[in-house]
Amino acid sequence: KQWYQRRVAITAGGGEPYLGYVDKIGVAFEEKTVATGFGSYIALPMMRKAMDENPDMGVEEAKAVLKRCLRVLFYRDCRSLNRFQIGVVSAGETSISEPMSADTDWSIGANPSGYE
Numbered sequence: 001k002q003w004y005q006r007r008v009a010i011t012a013g014g015g016e017p018y019l020g021y022v023d024k025i026g027v028a029f030e031e032k033t034v035a036t037g038f039g040s041y042i043a044l045p046m047m048r049k050a051m052d053e054n055p056d057m058g059v060e061e062a063k064a065v066l067k068r069c070l071r072v073l074f075y076r077d078c079r080s081l082n083r084f085q086i087g088v089v090s091a092g093e094t095s096i097s098e099p100m101s102a103d104t105d106w107s108i109g110a111n112p113s114g115y116e
Contacts, residue, residue: 009089017090042076043069059088071102 008020021036022028033047050065051057057065063086074082082104087096 009087038077039069039073042073046072059090059093063088067102071104074102074104 008022009018018030019032019034020028020030021034032051033044035044035047046069047065050061054061066086070084074080082101083099084102085097085099088094
């Protein structure tokens with residue numbers, strides 16, 4: 001059996017954006033940032049910190065935060081696929097990007113320290 005988790009992003013009748021979360025047993029809530037799976041542990045704190053530092057973040061700034069989160073997640077689970085799409089839902093725009101990859105630099109692993 002699979003455990004379904006869904007993120008919901010809509011523009012309500014009055015034009016107010018809504019971002020929410022729901023899982024298969026009916027746990028549901030509305031939040032400014034949501035993540036599922038491994039992202040709940042690593043990406044969600046990064047997104048919350050970015051929102052605290054810049055509550056009026058624009059779309060391009062938000063995309064940069066998401067790309068940074070996805071890069072960190074990929075570094076933490078390098079067996080995962082480094083391909084993703086970013087969706088934007090607002091009163092004026094609903095779009096899904098073309099597939100993209102996070103910029104990575106594996107040269108940082110050439111000289112690990114602290115494991116001797």
